[in-house]
Amino acid sequence: MNEHVASSAATLQQRLGPAPAIAVLLGSGWAPFTDQVQGATDLPYAELPAFPALAVGGHKGLVRVGAVGGKRVAVLAGRKHAYETGHADGMLGAIRSLAAWGVKLLLQTNAAGSMDAAMRPGELMLISDHLNVVQRSPLIGEAGDARFQDMSSAYDPALRAQAVAAAGTMGTALHEGVYAWVLGPQFETPAEIRMLRAFGAQAVGMSTVPETIIARHAGMKVLALSMMTNMAAGMDNEVLSHAHTLATANAASARAVATLAAVVQALEIR
Numbered sequence: 001m002n003e004h005v006a007s008s009a010a011t012l013q014q015r016l017g018p019a020p021a022i023a024v025l026l027g028s029g030w031a032p033f034t035d036q037v038q039g040a041t042d043l044p045y046a047e048l049p050a051f052p053a054l055a056v057g058g059h060k061g062l063v064r065v066g067a068v069g070g071k072r073v074a075v076l077a078g079r080k081h082a083y084e085t086g087h088a089d090g091m092l093g094a095i096r097s098l099a100a101w102g103v104k105l106l107l108q109t110n111a112a113g114s115m116d117a118a119m120r121p122g123e124l125m126l127i128s129d130h131l132n133v134v135q136r137s138p139l140i141g142e143a144g145d146a147r148f149q150d151m152s153s154a155y156d157p158a159l160r161a162q163a164v165a166a167a168g169t170m171g172t173a174l175h176e177g178v179y180a181w182v183l184g185p186q187f188e189t190p191a192e193i194r195m196l197r198a199f200g201a202q203a204v205g206m207s208t209v210p211e212t213i214i215a216r217h218a219g220m221k222v223l224a225l226s227m228m229t230n231m232a233a234g235m236d237n238e239v240l241s242h243a244h245t246l247a248t249a250n251a252a253s254a255r256a257v258a259t260l261a262a263v264v265q266a267l268e269i270r
Helices: 003-016 031-036 092-101 157-169 190-199 209-217 242-266
Strands: 022-026 038-044 062-068 071-077 105-114 124-132 175-181 203-205 221-231
Touching: 003 038, 003 062, 003 092, 022 031, 022 242, 031 071, 031 242, 062 242, 071 092, 071 242, 092 209, 105 209, 105 242, 124 157, 124 209, 157 221, 157 242, 175 209, 203 221, 209 221, 221 242
Parallel strands: 022 071, 022 105, 105 221, 124 175, 175 203
Antiparallel strands: 038 062, 062 071, 105 203, 124 221
16 A cells, blocks of 8 residues: 555545445536535545546545435545546545545446437436446556456446346436446547447446446445436437536436435445
C-alpha cells in the first residue's frame, strides 16, 4: 500500500468513521443520489491525497457518508475519466483507499449510449459483462502474480440478481447486458457502433471498466448500472453532445435515483 492510499484510508476512518460495506460511485447524471443520503458527512476529494482532481461537468468531487433507507453507505460524487489523461488509472488510488478503509462492494453508475433498439433513453441497464475495447489497464506497472486478475465474474451474479429483484419492487425493469468501454472523449461513429454491436455489446460508454478492474484487483465485489442517455450513433437522428447527455440524464434521474436507492437498501453482501 503506498503512502497516499494509506493516508487517505486513515483520513476516511478518522473523519467519516468505520467503512460502510457499500460505496456508490456516481457517474454523469446520477448526482441527485447524494440528496438521498441522510445524516450525511462530506469529505472533499481534495483532502484525500490518493483521490483525483476532477474537471468534468456533473462530477462534484466529494465523499459523502450517511444512511439510505437506514443502510449506511459511502457515496463518491464523481470520477476521473481515462479520456482526460489517456491513462486508465485515474481512480486507482481512490478505489484502493476504499478497499483499505474496509469497503466490500463498489456499486458503479454511469451514463451510456444504447445500442439496443429496445432499450430507450432514460432506461437502465445492469451490466452483466464488459468489453475493454480500449485494451488499457489500470494494473500496468503492477508487480507479481496478483496483476493477472481473473475477470470471469467481474459483476457479481448474486448481487445482480438482488438488484433486479429490488428494482422490480419499484416497478423498474432493469435491462441486462454487455457494456463496451471506449476511450472518448469524442462520441463513436456509426461504423464503430456497428462493430461494437457485432461484438455483442448492448451499451457503450467512456468509464466504469477501469474502476471495475481496480476494484476486483483490490478484492472488492462490483455491481454497475448504466443510464441510457441516447441512442448510439447511426441508430437515431439526434446530435450527440455532453450537454445532451446531461439533459437526458437529468430528465430521467428521479426514477433512476429511486431505483438505485432501492437497490442499495436491498443488497446483502455475503
